[in-house]
Amino acid sequence: MSLPDGVQWREIDGEEGLVTRGEPVYGEATDGEWRRWDRSRSKLAVLLGRDIETGLAADSTVLYLGAASGTTVSHVADVAGPTYAVEFAPRPMRDLVGVAEDRENLFPLLKDARAPETYAHVVEPVDLIVQDVAIREQGKVALANKQFLRDGGRLVVSIKARSEDVTRDPEAVFEEVLETLESGYEVLETESLDPFHDDHLGVVARKKSD
């Protein structure tokens, strides 16, 4: 596997890391127009750094659910084509708007990922869904948004065990979410995001045709 066009390994300040080209967002290290994609702040970067095929490619259309302040989605937009960023909380959305102002292809939407009908009139069919929502029923959210994926499109989810149930064993939670996912997706890869993100499981899946 190789990294998508627009993502590279590069040494900045003596530290090797992934980089993309774009306006800096969160005080990350930069080298010319390249800026570090900090793996301790981005679950997607962990997957890319481990050579996992995520489906992120130059010019692909992306729907990002749970964009928060825009840390990860800013890198996605540096690489990809039209990028739709859904975030439900107003405060991080204010930062996300700032990130989007510096990018031509990043469209912020203050919407609830559990209610896709409220943005289906804006979001076109996409090649990739990235889901990072810290709420319960993460599997259901992925199923509800499956309609946005083109045939063969991919879903990258980071499942946060603590959002489902803080008291349960993370492994049991992951299993349950994966089971839900499998009713609409074919799971291609699962990867623990330790040590960068505790109790998170990265999942790459492909849409099953209806």
Add this chain to the structure above:
Amino acid sequence: MSEDDSGDGGWFAGIAPNETDVGATTIQEGSATTPQQWPQRAIEKGFVNNEDEYYEQLREATLTAARQAVEQREQADDQQLIHSIRALDDCQRLANELTERVAEWAGSRDADAEVGIAYIRELAEREPTEPVEERIIALANRIVDLDEEVQALRTLVEHSAQSIAPNLTALAGAELTARLIAQAGGLEKLAKLPAGTVQVLGAEDALFAHLRGGASSPKHGVIYTHEYVRGTNPEHRGSAARALAGKLTIAARIDHYSGEYRPELESELEKRMERIRARDNA
């Protein structure tokens, strides 16, 4: 057009290019059952000429929508203002009821008793000499406390009305501003009401009695407390209420959509009122 009305048109259905504010509204409030190839659809519908133009339009509209929605969600301050004015009304009502009760009770024993906060304050200062007097004085102290709370709430209402709705507050005063926002359910809702509704906010009973038939239509609701209505000859009060409601509606819209203070509203209203009141001398 029928396709667009089905609820499955894109966010751009029925709007012209560069109508960013309208686009922002449909992005925030619209919906569709399924996603479509919106860029192609927008080109087919003649909304834009090519994909680049589409994404440019989309970018402006989503940015505007997100900014507005954030502002709106964070500006829940108007809900706090509604609670404040309601608490103020409750404290005032309780203080009035207790004042009457205490004045009546004290009057059975003290020839100088009268209904009023001055007498209550004086009563509260006294030293009780026997059990009944002890209760009367204790109640008087409760009233003094309530009255102080009313003053504190009034100060709060004045400050927050001023910052939430500077134009409305300039025209209507803080308390009436708060009451109008409370009646409407929020500043945004108030800004979206037609002036005729603002005119009779708070007079819903009278309005529905009128609509059922029989009763005459109400001329004013809570705006009655405004000097421009109350201080106008009854013959012209309807006109005064209509003119005031019209300006208040404009003020609410400026407060909600721009937030910028426009002093000229006040002088416009003043001139209009002068003309209405001049009819008396005609």
